[in-house]
Amino acid sequence: MSNWDVLVMCLRNMFKRKLRTFLTVLGVMVGTAAIVLMISLGLATEAHHQRQMEDAENDMTLIDVHMTWPEGTTWDQMGNPIFPEGTPLLNDAMVDRITSLQGVHFASPRMSGTVFLRADPYYMESWNVVGIRAEAMPFMGLPIAEGRVLQEGDTFAVVFGATAEHAFELLGSTWETRADRQWGWQWQGQEIPTFVDVMNTNMRLSFDRRFVAATDGEQMELTGGIRPIPSYNIEVVGLLAPHEQWGADRQIFMDIEVLLYLQNERLRAEREVQDDWQWLISPIRERPQELFNHVMVRATDVSQTSRVAREIEELGFHTSYAGQWLNMMLEGQRQQQQLLAAIGAISLIIAAIGIANTMIMAVYERTREIGIMKVIGAAIKDIRRLFLLESAMIGFFGGLFGVGLSLIGSYVMNNFDVPFLQGTPMPEWMGVTEVIDPSLVTPWLCGVALLFAAVIGLVSGYFPARRATKLSALAAIRSE
């Protein structure tokens, strides 16, 4: 028989039992649609993940390392921790060791302090300063708006975060007026006025609250006239563009060595101060110089991040990184989707059984026809082709309609809220604000589903077709 004749005869047989064919096709359709939709959820997540990785290449490679405080840690009178023997310490030597790990782009200690700035007649109170190795700043991936980031050799140089420049106040303003400005402007949705052009203003920095709390004369008085409160000229070398990561907007960056030096200066100054003024001193605890509370590490690329983090954890530290969170979330979603895909697969298996059943019934029903065809010259090959093609077509059409159905389903999911499919919302700090389509049906997926459905049809039809070919022609004609 020519292929065309086989096809015509097949279609005729299928149409002869319209309802049964339809129901079998329906089964495959539902099965295919179920599995396609389930996979589409996974694809959507995958695609989203991929996009996120690309968008956030910088952030995804950063790892924050901090110390675990082991059992048996005690504190000295100053509140400094005393660790048990053998505790891995996050010090310079350890930073160097981390730097030497494979897949590490750079590592830098990161510590924060509180500073007070004066750019007369304005001042800035109790502001976060972040100490890092100046040469590491170019690797942090922070976007610069003006000037430059820190570089090797910078000492009393700072880089301002995007909104830090708004924090200047008129000297002598009260807390109430400050609060008015700090919060009031933002409440009203207005732009906060910038009093100081940080890039072009001479500034002095101090760790002592009294530096900004009073006029020069009052300061002399406050310190008992012994000496003026120590302060240092600083140079603003750069201003960052707004950036979500690391809370960089509100921070001021400077070299960690200078920060440590300034902190020591503060401690020395505090020892000179009368006890009466203790309340004025910002409660920063003394810390052994060589011990850092945080080290930031950048992996060479995204794929290395989790491995590097694991190796650092093996050294005895805690790590946290954006990818960790994302991975955990994705893992959860993946598990959920695997469950759904399994349900889809089950419905497809049931559909396959349906095809097999239909074909077996067809063989029974057509036993006599098969016998007649054999007697008048049909080759075994012809009989087999007839049955295999029929089951493959049921699979194919089921797949075709199933893909159609899943496209509709996907559209519905993407355009109407289907609550249980929304998954865990992305945390805001990851900078994800776009609405995520929960379902993604790619042409590739459609093609594979179609092929798969047809193959399932073929496989389901194999045994019935074999049965048909094995029928004795003579016995078949005799059957009524």
Place this chain on the structure above:
Amino acid sequence: MGEERIIALEDISVTFEKGKIYCLLGTSGSGKSTLLNMLAGLEKPTRGSILFMGKPLEKLNETQLALYRQRYVGFVFQSYNLLPTLTALENVTLPLTFRKIKRKERVRSAKVMLKAVGLGNRWKHKPSELSGGQQQRVSIARAFINDPQVVFADEPTGNLDTRTTYEMMDLIIGIARQRNQTLIIVTHDNEIAQYTDQIIKIKDGAIESITENKAIMSSAEVIQDAESTPAPKTPSAPPNKNTQQLEPENGELSALVSSTLSL
């Protein structure tokens, strides 16, 4: 398996010649149908040989047997055995379909064939819309369409009334004669046997007698009014000059069956 062995046929040795019309005559259970089925390649003998144009049929595999039936054999059944989903025309073209003959050609030959059996205007009817006689005509058209060397008819008139029986016999014999094709009819009906050139009587699985039929009948002699005789007028065949010959024992003493279709 502990099955009882029933010997359906034993020590059969017969030769069929091309263009001759044979009748396998016997009561039911005599083994005549079994012989027919073996000749048609539907059953295989446990021992012995069936030679068709010198080739042993029993040694062919399923594919080769399918080819044999496709190329050389036509079949007419008692119960017509038309495919109910196909029209008369499609039923007739089916053997050609299996031979991968182009549709246009198939339809053309089928129309010719249907005309020959007197169904020129009923191409599009399904078997269920045709009478028994008409169905058998379709079946005859189907049997002859692939221009077979031999046509087997298994009780072709068993389901038909007397009058239709005569029509059908005239038709099938007429076509066979016209085309010089061998026709082997299985029947239990003595009257039918009278249409044929040679009557092979089978009883209890063995050949009882082989008779050359001198007075070949046609329906005209049975039914005096020949008004509805649709069969093509064919000359009453003279007795074939190659007289039947029993196959020599073939040197196989053990042979249950030894038939030769020498065409």
